[in-house]
Amino acid sequence: MNEMRYFPREKLATLIAAIKEAGYRVIGPRVEPGQGGLVYCEIAGAEDLPQGLSDEQSPGRYRLVPNGSKRYFAWANTASAIKPYVFVPRERLWSVVRKEGRLHFEPTHGQAEKTAIIGARACDLAALALQDAHFLRGKYVDTYYRARREKLLLVAVNCSHAASTCFCASTGDGPEVSGGYDILLDELDEGFIVRVGSSRGAMLMTDFPTTAATTEQIALACAQGEACRTAQTRRLPDEHLLPRLMQNLESPIWDDIAERCLACGNCTAVCPSCFCHREFDNPALNGKTTEHWRDADSCFSEDHSYLVGEVVREHTRARYRQWMTHKLATWVEQYGRTGCTGCGRCTTWCPAGIDFALEANRLLADEEGAR
Amino acid sequence: MNTATQSPKPRVAIHKFASCSGCQLAFVNMGTDLIELTKLVDIVHMVEVGHVAPEDEQVDIAFIEGSITTPHDVERLKKIRANSHYLLTMGACATSGGIQALRNNADTAEWMRSVYAKPEYIESLSTSAAIANHVKVDFELWGCPVSVRQMLAAIRSLLFGVPPVISREKVCQECKRRGNNCIMITQGSPCMGPVTRTGCGALCPTFGAPCYTCYGPAESINAASFGVRLMGLGLSAEQVARKFASVNNAAPAFSEATQLFSGSAWMEE
Numbered sequence: 158m159n160e161m162r163y164f165p166r167e168k169l170a171t172l173i174a175a176i177k178e179a180g181y182r183v184i185g186p187r188v189e190p191g192q193g194g195l196v197y198c199e200i201a202g203a204e205d206l207p208q209g210l211s212d213e214q215s216p217g218r219y220r221l222v223p224n225g226s227k228r229y230f231a232w233a234n235t236a237s238a239i240k241p242y243v244f245v246p247r248e249r250l251w252s253v254v255r256k257e258g259r260l261h262f263e264p265t266h267g268q269a270e271k272t273a274i275i276g277a278r279a280c281d282l283a284a285l286a287l288q289d290a291h292f293l294r295g296k297y298v299d300t301y302y303r304a305r306r307e308k309l310l311l312v313a314v315n316c317s318h319a320a321s322t323c324f325c326a327s328t329g330d331g332p333e334v335s336g337g338y339d340i341l342l343d344e345l346d347e348g349f350i351v352r353v354g355s356s357r358g359a360m361l362m363t364d365f366p367t368t369a370a371t372t373e374q375i376a377l378a379c380a381q382g383e384a385c386r387t388a389q390t391r392r393l394p395d396e397h398l399l400p401r402l403m404q405n406l407e408s409p410i411w412d413d414i415a416e417r418c419l420a421c422g423n424c425t426a427v428c429p430s431c432f433c434h435r436e437f438d439n440p441a442l443n444g445k446t447t448e449h450w451r452d453a454d455s456c457f458s459e460d461h462s463y464l465v466g467e468v469v470r471e472h473t474r475a476r477y478r479q480w481m482t483h484k485l486a487t488w489v490e491q492y493g494r495t496g497c498t499g500c501g502r503c504t505t506w507c508p509a510g511i512d513f514a515l516e517a518n519r520l521l522a523d524e525e526g527a528r
Numbered sequence: 529m530n531t532a533t534q535s536p537k538p539r540v541a542i543h544k545f546a547s548c549s550g551c552q553l554a555f556v557n558m559g560t561d562l563i564e565l566t567k568l569v570d571i572v573h574m575v576e577v578g579h580v581a582p583e584d585e586q587v588d589i590a591f592i593e594g595s596i597t598t599p600h601d602v603e604r605l606k607k608i609r610a611n612s613h614y615l616l617t618m619g620a621c622a623t624s625g626g627i628q629a630l631r632n633n634a635d636t637a638e639w640m641r642s643v644y645a646k647p648e649y650i651e652s653l654s655t656s657a658a659i660a661n662h663v664k665v666d667f668e669l670w671g672c673p674v675s676v677r678q679m680l681a682a683i684r685s686l687l688f689g690v691p692p693v694i695s696r697e698k699v700c701q702e703c704k705r706r707g708n709n710c711i712m713i714t715q716g717s718p719c720m721g722p723v724t725r726t727g728c729g730a731l732c733p734t735f736g737a738p739c740y741t742c743y744g745p746a747e748s749i750n751a752a753s754f755g756v757r758l759m760g761l762g763l764s765a766e767q768v769a770r771k772f773a774s775v776n777n778a779a780p781a782f783s784e785a786t787q788l789f790s791g792s793a794w795m796e797e
């Protein structure tokens with residue numbers, strides 16, 4: 158199933174057309190001038206993809222820059238990719254109608270559309286697996302999430318370019334995709350190496366003309382993955398050290414971070430694995446019907462820790478500490494691994510430019526010094 | 529909650545103090561909900577649409593637009609408070625003092641002399657104050673103008689007999705739910721989302737414009753760090769101060785931020 162095939166660049170349009178033909182709405186990265194970057198949204202075809210652009214990312218900064226190449230995927234990532242299409246940031250869960258003195262509950266049945274996401278990265282797929290572990294867990298399956306997840310087709314791309322904020326090599330989640338895709342691409346100067354990872358992907362590729370990838374092409378793909386790995390300068394501390402964050406809850410470094418942190422929650426919103434949400438009601442003015450909604454929430458909001466009449470994490474210090482210790486330490490007890498896949502989004506999209514990996518390293522260095 | 533005897537419906541009054549009437553206009557402009565609303569409540573006082581009731585008229589819900597700027601305002605407000613079961617502020621002026629609170633640090637007498645031919649006929653307080661500076665406010669609805677959706681939700685909650693849900697989270701949360709890329713990160717735009725309270729649905733950043741602080745300070749803001757960040761984008765300290773000194777300049781968190789970055793009381797330069 159994992160045989161490496163090749164097709165020239167201009168055939169990407171045909172592949173996308175075939176996916177549409179199969180009934181999928183196609184979501185892909187597109188330049189949104191008003192937003193100053195790439196946004197994953199519905200695209201008409203390959204012509205909407207960001208050709209000849211790379212990204213420059215650093216803490217609190219993201220810019221697209223022309224790179225003179227014909228490549229579509231010569232950038233690392235953008236604020237979001239898969240997450241909003243499975244864990245929808247605002248959705249109606251059910252509604253209630255008052256009729257003849259009784260309440261009638263009507264669930265919003267998840268009529269999910271068949272959705273293909275083009276250009277998912279290794280960090281995104283690893284994070285999707287984490288979201289699955291949360292929303293599809295044991296007896297408590299989130300049916301809204303599941304409906305969308307089952308209709309998802311994932312066309313992944315191996316990274317050939319790392320942003321300065323990327324650290325997926327240190328979490329072991331990238332830059333090469335290791336699984337969870339339907340179709341996987343490696344972009345070369347002239348075309349793509351393609352692999353299929355599921356029967357759904359195989360079906361789509363049946364009539365699509367490809368040739369066997371040459372040893373030379375495969376070597377090029379391996380080399381650019383390797384270059385991407387070595388280009389990464391940030392790294393998370395080794396996984397076995399991370400639980401020690403829990404022994405360092407009173408470090409003055411948390412205060413130092415809280416001095417800069419805006420408690421805006423941009424980090425949790427862009428994090429591909431964060432899943433917190435809250436529910437609320439939206440009654441009609443006439444009081445006869447109401448809708449029950451769900452919003453993505455953040456551990457940086459006061460409501461998030463509002464328990465039995467009080468806000469437990471009043472200060473930003475406690476909120477940042479919750480975010481980092483959950484992501485890197487207590488997540489392991491819950492889901493068997495950390496909640497960080499090294500995408501670096503929390504760092505790029507932090508308006509205060511707080512460097513998550515750097516702070517984690519500082520906290521552990523401090524802990525070692527203290528003991 | 530019906531405190532008046534002659535009407536079976538709860539009674540609502542909308543009072544105006546120093547303001548541009550924009551909140552009332554937003555209210556009038558709500559569309560068909562206004563028809564539904566009048567089935568549920570009696571709007572007994574709203575000068576903007578021609579309903580005038582005396583100030584000692586008993587009402588269940590009083591909305592207050594505008595800030596307190598004259599001794600007469602104070603008297604009128606006290607009467608309204610005494611005769612209203614619930615009192616809610618609507619909009620920036622009533623909730624924080626409004627744009628006109630910029631005069632709070634100026635020499636009022638001097639200004640009066642320079643503007644009016646006969647300043648002795650003007651009776652004015654030296655400040656533009658939020659309603660809560662004078663009377664107890666039950667719930668605050670921020671915004672410039674107020675969000676009619678929030679007003680209706682507040683009325684609906686009070687009719688159900690529960691307190692309105694009032695979120696103090698930051699504009700950024702809503703901006704991100706809308707799937708926006710942050711314009712501060714991608715364009716260095718001095719967006720005030722990280723310090724501003726939600727309510728508008730992240731209207732401006734969604735259209736590529738930086739947030740202007742219409743809904744006042746959010747909870748747990750970090751004005752010092754944020755101001756430094758804005759300076760990193762190229763703003764001067766004075767420009768940062770002006771960012772905070774907008775329609776909600778007199779909200780304590782914003783006036784402190786203004787002082788922090790202007791280094792002196794606002795308007796003295």
Ligand code: SF4
Pocket residue numbers: 417418419420421422423424425457503506507508509510511
């Ligand atoms: S770490 Fe950055 S993005 Fe996250 S809440 Fe703090 S300031 Fe906002």
Ligand code: SF4
Pocket residue numbers: 423508699700701703704708709710711712713719720721722730733739
């Ligand atoms: S554009 Fe403004 S409101 Fe939106 S995330 Fe950025 S700072 Fe926050």
